[in-house]
Amino acid sequence: IDVMIGLSIWPRPDPAKDELLIRVGGCSLAPGDTRNLRGDCDIMGPTTPYLVGGDLSGVVVKVGGEGASSSSSSSPSSTFKPGDRVCAMFDFRPKGGLAEYATIKRANTSHVPENLSLLEAAALPSxxxxxxxxxxxxxxxxxxxxxxxxxxxxxxxxxxxxxxxxxxxxxxxxxxxxxxxxxxxxxxxxxxxxxxxxxxxxxxxxxxxxxxxxxxxxxxxxxxxxxxxxxxxxxxxxxxxxxxxxxxxxxxxxxx
Ligand SMILES: NC(=O)c1ccc[n+]([C@@H]2O[C@H](COP(=O)([O-])OP(=O)(O)OC[C@H]3O[C@@H](n4cnc5c(N)ncnc54)[C@H](OP(=O)(O)O)[C@@H]3O)[C@@H](O)[C@H]2O)c1
The missing domain is CATH 3.40.50.720 (NAD(P)-binding Rossmann-like Domain)
Known part of the structure; x- marks a missing residue:
């Protein structure tokens, strides 16, 4: 990466109803991240600060919305609870895979199988x-x-x-x-x-x-x-x- 990235303190995000708050275990950067950082792509739009990193893994800290451990889908694979190891892919606007905590959309999230480390899982999503x-x-x-x-x-x-x-x-x-x-x-x-x-x-x-x-x-x-x-x-x-x-x-x- 040949562009400047600044370090800053940012409040721990609160997950929306369709989101999970995770403690980040790993984050992978792809060409899309560098294009965004260079301003070569309009995905991030005018919103700043731009918190880098959308493909990430971690452990669920908090489930957004009411009925904490249930999701809108009845599929077991879409049910998440605190302590689950998960990985998630780029949302429309990355929200800080290179931070200690991040919010991720449940719909873009998968459980991480036991045979994968969180670092390995972070390389998978998109x-x-x-x-x-x-x-x-x-x-x-x-x-x-x-x-x-x-x-x-x-x-x-x-x-x-x-x-x-x-x-x-x-x-x-x-x-x-x-x-x-x-x-x-x-x-x-x-x-x-x-x-x-x-x-x-x-x-x-x-x-x-x-x-x-x-x-x-x-x-x-x-x-x-x-x-x-x-x-x-x-x-x-x-x-x-x-x-x-x-x-x-x-x-x-x-x-x-
Ligand atoms: N990563 C994602 O999540 C994702 C998802 C969807 C789409 N995409 C898009 O898919 C494309 C590839 O992404 P990526 O993550 O695989 O990129 P990457 O990790 O940067 O890999 C680039 C590949 O291109 C090769 N390469 C570099 N210069 C070359 C040259 N002059 N001639 C021939 N090959 C060359 C590299 O080979 P060596 O390293 O061996 O030289 C490497 O295999 C990008 O446009 C990206 O935006 C990425």
Whole structure:
């Protein structure tokens, strides 16, 4: 992060009816946080101060609203009580994952399974959710897939979901081959010295069925278009999985 972050004392927030107050155990920062900090994105609108960090984990201190431990939904997974270990994803406006206490929307919250630490859980919310949604809606079983930017917050989850959902071959661009091989990626293309569009193994009959671009450059789109591997996906459609589903699935995914 190359922007200035100030430290300040801020009152402990009080949770609204649809919120939980948590003592923060972990917070993960994504490119969206740095874009907000730079002012490159209008998500935070005119509201200041901007309390950084929306993907976070922690322990529930207080449940907002009346009937403290119950929620409006009858699902057990949406019931939270003080002492629960939880993680939550970015709300429309982040409210201070980099603080001791934060309020989170119940609808954006999942319990943290016992086999995950709070720090590990903090890395999951929007990165894993975006990855799971992408894999579920864009990939068909047996597809050969290339992930551009596979070693990042979204990519490391995505390659595991692609494998779990039945991709027959996964290639990823990154400077960290060791990390990606450890996550089950078949071939790592180091973008610093190799151009993915020129790798012989992936020409003609062996071309990719799906290319997922997490780096976002015009160059990638131009190449994908000229190789006729481009699909118009847009938002991808489908139903967004719940955070609870994503967290559970991530915990049981076994990369091969
Ligand atoms: N994180 C989230 O919660 C989330 C959710 C939804 C959407 N998104 C969006 O998805 C995109 C990716 O997010 P992220 O969190 O995965 O980002 P990230 O953690 O910063 O990862 C960036 C990836 O891009 C690679 N990369 C960097 N420079 C490159 C270059 N010149 N050529 C090719 N690859 C390059 C990096 O590889 P090396 O490090 O190996 O060099 C790394 O794999 C962003 O636009 C983000 O806003 C993120």
């Amino acid at each position: 990165s894993a959710l975006a990855a799971m949604r992408c894999a579920e809606t864009q990939m068909r079983k047996g597809d050969r897939v290339l992930v551009l930017g596979a070693s990042g917050g979204v990519g490391t989850h995505l390659v595991q979901f692609l494998r779990k959902f039945g991709s027959s071959h996964i290639a990823g661009t990154s400077s960290d081959a060791k990390l990606l091989h450890g996550l089950g990626v078949d071939r790592v293309i180091d973008y610093r010295c190799d151009d993915w569009s020129e790798v012989k193994e992936y020409q003609g009959e062996n071309r990719f069925d799906l290319i997922i671009d997490l780096v976002g450059s015009y160059e990638s789109w131009r190449k994908a278009k000229s190789l006729k591997v481009l699909k118009v996906a847009g938002e991808g459609g489908g139903t967004r999985p719940s955070l609870e589903t994503t967290v559970t699935c991530k915990c049981t995914a076994t990369p091969t």
